[in-house]
Amino acid sequence: MLGGVSLDARPGELTALLGPNGAGKSTLLRTVAGLLPAVAGSVSLGGTDLLALTPAERARRVAVVLTERVDGGLLTARELVGLGRHPHTGARGTLRAADRAAVDDALAAVRATEFAQRRVGELSDGERQRVLMARALAQAPDLLLLDEPTAFLDAPSRVSVTGLLRRLARDRGIVVVVSTHDVELALRVADRVWLLDRTGGVRTGPPAGLVADGAVGAAFDSDELRFDAGAGTFVMR
Structure with missing residues (x-):
């Protein structure tokens, strides 16, 4: 401990x-x-x-990305990233223009825009990890x-x-x-x-100090x- x-x-x-x-x-x-x-x-x-x-x-x-594999079901990558906006959308969870812009920004930041419309289950491990990072960034943490x-x-x-x-x-x-x-x-x-x-x-x-x-x-x-x-x-x- x-x-x-x-x-x-x-x-x-x-x-x-x-x-x-x-x-x-x-x-x-x-x-x-x-x-x-x-x-x-x-x-x-x-x-x-x-x-x-x-x-x-x-x-x-605060946004968190854990080791557990995420089952995206039939969600597209963009839809999964959109879940990161729910702390900001209120009870109904409806994405407004500003929320959709935040999703686009998060996808672009992790270079995942090109596969945003693919289903999560079709992504490689590397692509899926970028999407999970984008979901976290969409929270604007x-x-x-x-x-x-x-x-x-x-x-x-x-x-x-x-x-x-x-x-x-x-x-x-x-x-x-x-x-x-x-x-x-x-x-x-x-x-x-x-x-x-x-x-x-x-x-x-710093790493160099701990190594030295x-x-x-x-x-x-x-x-x-x-x-x-x-x-x-x-x-x-």
């Missing part, structure tokens, strides 16, 4: 949440999102206590949280999605926090890292593998 820690993530930056299996990455991310109750402490966004907000209020500030967004993707798609998240943080000036097992890629692309270890400790800072002081190796080294700080990769012992 994490305790006695203080973490910060900044607008316009990509923050990577890293750590070995069982360190608590998903639990931490879901607690920040308000999906799990916090045992203690607070989560503040721009001076607002997120955990004190109602679910509807929080949905207008101040904070975007993603849990293993590249888990089902091949190597080129992982690089593409991770680079896209960094660009979205910069272009939109939002806080983006992504939990990932793709350590080497995250260290190359992220602006800031939250690094969990097996003992419940947390180190934070041995924190990454201490968190991930095993009997079979070690992190080579000079090369920025894992190597067999």
